[in-house]
Amino acid sequence: MTSGPNLNFMSKNHLYKGTLQSVLLKLLSEEGRMYGYELSKKAKAMTNGDLDITEGSLYPALHKLEAQGLVEAEIEMIGKRARKYYRLTESGGREAKDRIEELTEYVRNLQMFLKPNLGNG
Amino acid sequence: MTSGPNLNFMSKNHLYKGTLQSVLLKLLSEEGRMYGYELSKKAKAMTNGDLDITEGSLYPALHKLEAQGLVEAEIEMIGKRARKYYRLTESGGREAKDRIEELTEYVRNLQMFLKPNLGNG
DNA sequence: AAATATACATAGCTTTCTTATGCATATGTT
DNA sequence: AACATATGCATAAGAAAGCTATGTATATTT
Numbered sequence A, B: 001m002t003s004g005p006n007l008n009f010m011s012k013n014h015l016y017k018g019t020l021q022s023v024l025l026k027l028l029s030e031e032g033r034m035y036g037y038e039l040s041k042k043a044k045a046m047t048n049g050d051l052d053i054t055e056g057s058l059y060p061a062l063h064k065l066e067a068q069g070l071v072e073a074e075i076e077m078i079g080k081r082a083r084k085y086y087r088l089t090e091s092g093g094r095e096a097k098d099r100i101e102e103l104t105e106y107v108r109n110l111q112m113f114l115k116p117n118l119g120n121g
Numbered sequence C: 001a002a003a004t005a006t007a008c009a010t011a012g013c014t015t016t017c018t019t020a021t022g023c024a025t026a027t028g029t030t
Numbered sequence D: 001a002a003c004a005t006a007t008g009c010a011t012a013a014g015a016a017a018g019c020t021a022t023g024t025a026t027a028t029t030t
Helices: A020-031 A036-046 A055-067 A090-114 B018-031 B038-048 B055-066 B090-114
Strands: A071-078 A081-088 B072-079 B081-088
Touching: A020 A036, A020 A055, A020 A071, A020 A081, A036 A055, A036 A071, A036 A081, A036 B090, A055 A071, A055 A081, A055 B038, A081 A090, A081 B038, A090 B018, A090 B038, B018 B055, B018 B081, B018 B090, B038 B055, B038 B081, B055 B072, B055 B081, B081 B090
Parallel strands: none
Antiparallel strands: A071 A081, B072 B081
16 A cells, blocks of 8 residues: 555544434335445445444444344345345334434434524525 | 423433534534533523433533643632633634534535435535 | 455443432522 | 422443454455
8 A cells, every 4th residue: 555545544433423223224214125234335435435334333233223123134145155134124114214303303403503593594 | 380291201312422522612612611501501402402411421521621621611609609611722622623524524424314315405 | 366345243342421329509489 | 488490510330332353254356
């Protein structure tokens, strides 16, 4: 690496704390069926490279969602490699809807907080 | 209170995880000089009642900001009661500016994430 | 061949926040 | 007067979330 240094230091992940489950549910509710690695890449792409979900967060989070009955998994072999696809359960679908609303309101509130004068604009 | 029950249960605080210091710095950068209790009330008012900064979060956070040299405190007696006013230091002012930018970008990214099709609207 | 990307997983740690508790004064209600 | 609520600060103990580090293995690119 002579020319392009890795800019992976100083990620802004800390702000996303508390949003991870909601983010995963949102993606699954749109794409229908995704696997872990795919989820993390998609999340990153959709947040301008800001949200870098590490494996240490991602997989435990997915397992937790599964344990809560919000998603269900299915392993698919791609050549010799196993891929674990997740999709929302019925209750997961309802939960996703709620979480997305909650996230949306949260964003609206943060925006109001940042620009109180433009709150109703 | 016979008619209006307390709706203090089920706060949505969890989403705000990671934003507390930034929120405090933002308020101080606008108001110039505030005390703890005032900060928590103002934050709540500015987020539609959503962000309820408890004392157990608030005071340790302020102490940490002080230890980092970002704010400085001054005790003022109101009658017999002590009030601790905080204001940004010079480096705190710079930090506040950075944090506010970061928060703004974060909100922008979350919004893009929630409505990718309206991203450039 | 070596490096990087894909793909999953878990243990241990740190940070952040919540709950619970404590103390004290001021104000409003009955 | 008594009681409840609001104001105002503080800390200890615990929970929750996420990060770092590590492990394993296949696929692709250089």
